[in-house]
Amino acid sequence: MAAFDDLMLFQRDTEALGQVAGRLGWDQETVMPRGSAEQRGDEMAAISGVLHARRTDSRLGDWLAEAKAPDATGEAMLRHIRRSYDRSTKVPARLAAELARVTSIAQGKWAAARQDEDVAAFVPVLDEVLALKREEAAALAGGGDLYDALLDDYEPGAKAADLEAMFGALRPRLVALREAILGSAHQPATLEGHFAETPQMEMARTLAAAFGFDFNQGRIDKAVHPFSSGSGADVRITTRTDESDPFNCVYSTIHEVGHACYEQGIAPEYALTPLGQGVSMGVHESQSRIYENQIGRSRPFNGWLHDQMTEAFGALSVSDAEAFYGAVNKVKPGYIRTEADEVQYNLHVLLRFDLERELVAGRLEAADLEEAWNTRFETDFGYPVDKPSNGCLQDVHWSVGLLGYFPTYSLGNVYAGCLMQAIHEAVPGVDEALAKGDTSPATTWLRENLQQHGGLRTPRDTIEHACGFAPTEAPLLDYLEAKFGEIYRL
């Protein structure tokens, strides 16, 4: 028991320091003075150094060799620490430092290339990033699949082959649905008008409260990019406002509230342990997406939201609840992943997943990326990419070394589909409550069946435990076809 207890005590401080580093990130995006950025870089480097030293501390190896967990919860804690220690120690310090250096340069070059619509200016540094990521993957994979080794960082236990099967089933039906929608004679109206910032931020707070966000252990601020940060008793989200499009603020807020409620919903006894955070990117995204889409863009909830927005902003250009529901769920052609609707979003992700697998395997070179992107885009979306900032330069991810991250977005959507099916089967009166702005039947079920367990189970088992069935893409597809078939009268 001594080794286990010593390890947990050490880990507790590591978790607490991780929270401190996260808070520093929040500060940087919300309240930090403009001219403090350079010093902040030194501060972040210092605390990152402390965290890295703790995560590779040789005492961890000794404790892990000796520790005996007292129960299944303890076993789960050891599993997380062992996994982190193994991964951290497999990557040579020289390689980690080189990755940090090159991705920092690459991010700057990516931003400039996007600005200048100049893919060629980004290709050489992307080549460098890819070479280093392949080296990292090889160190982690121990002879196994390189892409799986990278994916595992964001979605522990997930395998590219499984995702490929799942996404392979999604793609043709989504392409067909997208075509049918855009070809339909019935097209919902768009919400138009001017929406002042102050009532938008009030609406954000109203929505957060409606979804169960705990303001006593969290806060909402404005920032350039919406995000959720922190775990346990201090979870902070940001949102943004666009005075010509209030849905930007509404759905950014609900999305981040989904992430935040997951963190706030984890059992308090897991706080500052390896179980005290959302278990993976995919499961995290399942929470943000089910809050945002399956609940937040549902017909019953939209009825309530229509009333709230009419009260906040006066009569809307879409003046009845049905037109409002159509406006919320309107599908428009577009190039940008982050602006995509429920139907097209996954097509954007699938494109990136397939391309980055080729990049990691070395079957696609950085120099050929633009052509591959544009060809695939036209195949799935039906029209050509007009410029690189609308194509292969739109996302920051690859420049900073995030390879294996994109698929977790669609995995989250698939999981959200499964969870919503389970909720509808298990909980009576969900829609009736949503029509009154009461999300609690749905969110309480999520808290009890998924959120509270934090990192207790693997990501996939977390979903299966909550749903009672192994996750598949079918519920998401059925949901999308039914919902949009009705809206677009297909």
Place this chain on the structure above:
Amino acid sequence: MAAFDDLMLFQRDTEALGQVAGRLGWDQETVMPRGSAEQRGDEMAAISGVLHARRTDSRLGDWLAEAKAPDATGEAMLRHIRRSYDRSTKVPARLAAELARVTSIAQGKWAAARQDEDVAAFVPVLDEVLALKREEAAALAGGGDLYDALLDDYEPGAKAADLEAMFGALRPRLVALREAILGSAHQPATLEGHFAETPQMEMARTLAAAFGFDFNQGRIDKAVHPFSSGSGADVRITTRTDESDPFNCVYSTIHEVGHACYEQGIAPEYALTPLGQGVSMGVHESQSRIYENQIGRSRPFNGWLHDQMTEAFGALSVSDAEAFYGAVNKVKPGYIRTEADEVQYNLHVLLRFDLERELVAGRLEAADLEEAWNTRFETDFGYPVDKPSNGCLQDVHWSVGLLGYFPTYSLGNVYAGCLMQAIHEAVPGVDEALAKGDTSPATTWLRENLQQHGGLRTPRDTIEHACGFAPTEAPLLDYLEAKFGEIYRL
């Protein structure tokens, strides 16, 4: 050179982590959600543990033994690190932990005792604190004076005997001045009215800018207690508002801006080195006090401030500049140190200095503190203490183990007196500029002659270098007698 360079690299991260810990303190007092306090305690403990481990790291001993400084600046850096390392390693870990534990309890008991006006409830735990502080002092003093050993933590190099001589000269003339003022037939009017929070906070920003606060590397927020936090490129202050007394916000702001401008004024090449922070509490207080009092409560500056406040709040109850100047500098009987004016403030501090020297020496017991306090108060102020919250329970300091801290407040006032005399001798047109709200002749002199040097010299040498003469209490006394003699027509 290798040892020196290694040491500086290590120290740089320590300084950066110190900034992170400070930022966490700022967060706690300004933006932290209410319900996050317990987790924040764990986070603070974790980063404090990291800092303590770095400050007592045995490699420091090796580096310090080997390091050769390349120049005088390097020598000064080594001096700071050596001093910190010596102090940190002299106090046994067991004693440091016990002090942390007992003072945490004592602070709670002090707050309750003050609330209940019950000195007896505080005496036993104060006894415990005193016993531990004496033990700490003995460990630090190495046979020398116990009080000096504690004082040295806040004012390196200062000696109680020197302060005693200085304060001994202050006390009788301040007591006499106080009596003359309160006995004068001429009493200035008080500013009355209602002052809304929003224009008060706007005024705070105007004043900060007028004193040279750099908003590009700093910010101002509201908090319960005004404070300044951070060094280098990220210095943040807080202020507060009282809708019946705008001077509370005005002078809290100017005071904290003084602290902040000292930090912002330090040469950028000292950032994240041991020289990159204000050199001592006394020198820090000299900057906050000269900004607040010698400049901010001066007749010429008050003329400008009167116009500003009339513009912000409409016609004032003290409608001419002379009456306004009287209201700003009005001396009223009172019990509370933090609310005291320039004349009485030091009498409050001198009382505490004399009592805490007796407490540390063991010549005064906690049980006898209240009587000693009340006797001394009546001697110096002319009327008895009415209740413990207005007497020996008013300050938090002793409960949290801050013994040797109080005298730095008066030392700061003495230093401010010296600095203002030097400015008047060295800089032409200071008052003419202040009359237009332009503090730059005075503040530029302070930046060039004092602030930029950070921790390069000892505290006393820092003042002497700036002034060109050894600091004494005479300029402060002369200034107070002249200023208040004129206002009160003595």
